[in-house]
Amino acid sequence: MATYSNPEVLVSTDWVAQHKSDPTVVVVEVDVDTAAYNEGHVSGALGWNWQTQLCDTVQRDIISKSALEALLSQSGIGNDTAIILYGDNNNWFAAWAFWQLKMYGHKDVRIMNGGRKKWLAEGRELSKETPSPKAVKYNVAGFDESYRAFLKQVQSAMKSPGTALVDVRSPDEFTGKILSPPGLPETCQRGGHIPGAKSIPWAQACNDDGTFKTPDELQALYAGKGVTPDKNVIAYCRIGERSSHSWFVLKYLLGYPNVSNYDGSWTEWGNLVGAPVEKGA
């Protein structure tokens, strides 16, 4: 049985239970449901709000370098700290945070396999106390923009046989049956997908308990749709968060060398005047 390409990026719930008080480790919860943290969280874990703390709240963009430095400094996270991320819904937004932290060059970022769902289901200890970490000085070491794809790159890549576009939204979003998932606000003017994209819904990478599938299962999932390591892979969804999860799987668990996340995603493409759209399966 194959192993993950970078197994060090995953830690188990057991590991977190044993290391959550380790001074070299900071555990951070990032949920899609921003109210979840206050119900109870891993003792000592910080909570980051993806809607206000992990993006630019004025223009549509990821968090800026200065804002990230401030967030990490206030969180007591130094450049050598191991950041353990976890969150609800199969670590959906934990992966979003992971993507940004890696883009800004943080060395040691890991995800708790199974996330909040597994922690709760296992009946593990929870806390309602919000930690007050001692601030430190964090300096962003670099920025790797290759982890991110912009509209022009996607438009160009769409015509290249060496590119694999991966649409990780639900089948109904992919076919154009719906414009966005039920109950969610970010929508578009047209439904469908980028021509040539393969439909591989993000959550297919996970088991029912929120943990990631085995390397063999993941490899079969992507390679079975022609998404192979020799390709320049671009993942997208609706606002770039589900695709950051697939980006994590492809880049870190399967070790694909060229994977980027098109975070403009369908809310950009599906609103763009004149953009080609394919409908159906």
Place this chain on the structure above:
Amino acid sequence: MLKTEDYATAVREISGVKISVTRYKIGDRYYCHVANLDPGATIARAEAASRDEAEQAALAKAANRLGTNRAAAPGEKGLSSTAR
């Protein structure tokens, strides 16, 4: 020590939309959250002194939200979201 008790999840349907309903107890409070099935984002949540109260409140909020969001865009069939 706080911990989750009575953790349970089930698939239900509201306004023709399949949803997952997750319930649990932390301390002396009951929590219920309702999420769309794919991608699993929370649509509504509630907290109450009893399991039934929490569930009923969360389902009512979810029904309201899904109902107000069901508006078709030009040339489209199906769901469209207009407001959170």
